Amino acid sequence: TQSTRPQRLLGAVQKNATRGQPHSVLKAIDQFCTHTEWAMNVGDEKGCILDSVVSEVNPATVLELGTYCGYSTVRIASLLPPHAKLITLEFNPDFAAIARQVIAWAGLEDKVQLVEGASGDWIPKMKEQFGITTFDFVFLDHWKDRYLPDTKLMEECGLLRKGTVLLADNVICPGTPDYLEYIRNSPRYKSQYFKSHLEYTKVEDGLEKSVFQG
Numbered sequence: 001t002q003s004t005r006p007q008r009l010l011g012a013v014q015k016n017a018t019r020g021q022p023h024s025v026l027k028a029i030d031q032f033c034t035h036t037e038w039a040m041n042v043g044d045e046k047g048c049i050l051d052s053v054v055s056e057v058n059p060a061t062v063l064e065l066g067t068y069c070g071y072s073t074v075r076i077a078s079l080l081p082p083h084a085k086l087i088t089l090e091f092n093p094d095f096a097a098i099a100r101q102v103i104a105w106a107g108l109e110d111k112v113q114l115v116e117g118a119s120g121d122w123i124p125k126m127k128e129q130f131g132i133t134t135f136d137f138v139f140l141d142h143w144k145d146r147y148l149p150d151t152k153l154m155e156e157c158g159l160l161r162k163g164t165v166l167l168a169d170n171v172i173c174p175g176t177p178d179y180l181e182y183i184r185n186s187p188r189y190k191s192q193y194f195k196s197h198l199e200y201t202k203v204e205d206g207l208e209k210s211v212f213q214g
């Protein structure tokens with residue numbers, strides 16, 4: 001039977017990366033996606049911007065929307081302080097199964113809680129299920145038409161505090177026009193665009209960093 005792209009990506013990690021070394025997992029995925037098969041990981045160019053924002057925030061609580069194969073999960077978790085927690089939401093069980101193995105190969109399973117389910121269902125349950133008060137950092141990388149409704153939902157559920165940083169992938173390609181319009185015009189956020197490129201290509205893309213003003 002045919003393997004899937006996430007399965008082939010996991011195979012490349014298991015073949016080329018060293019267990020317990022997150023940077024080698026990222027390198028194996030980026031090489032696979034550059035030389036063998038494109039996949040929708042945030043990639044190394046946008047990943048360096050992600051690294052700098054995570055390092056600046058130094059978050060104790062992180063929410064990631066859209067795990068896919070776990071590339072950005074590994075990237076973020078590898079930068080977190082010892083007792084920090086990263087919750088990542090993935091609704092596709094096949095993606096979740098691969099991501100768990102990629103995260104485990106990197107040796108980061110203790111920092112990561114992968115929750116199988118849809119953001120709209122789980123965001124309202126964050127406080128009661130995981131004892132979260134507010135998130136310090138949120139990485140948005142799931143369905144692009146869910147960025148805006150889920151941001152409004154996080155506001156309504158009191159999951160954002162003064163200073164919470166939202167970082168959104170793909171605001172140019174595939175694009176998130178309604179989210180950008182809202183976040184850039186809302187007095188409740190201070191936003192900044194980081195110009196970059198679509199992973200593994202020369203196509204323009206970028207990340208939007210938005211700080212909640214409370």
Ligand SMILES: Cn1ncc2cc([C@H](O)c3cccc(CNC(=O)c4cc(-c5ccc(F)cc5)cc(O)c4O)c3)ccc21
Pocket residue numbers: 040041042065066067068089090091092095117118119120141142143144146169170173174198199
């Ligand atoms: C509700 N909910 N809750 C949790 C949750 C999790 C998921 C999945 O993780 C999932 C599945 C499919 C697609 C995505 C979004 N990602 C993308 O669509 C994307 C596309 C491209 C691109 C760009 C150019 C192309 F030509 C083709 C694809 C580049 C990128 O970086 C992307 O992130 C995310 C979905 C909904 C979810």
Ligand SMILES: [Mg+2]
Pocket residue numbers: 040041042141169170
């Ligand atoms: Mg993306």
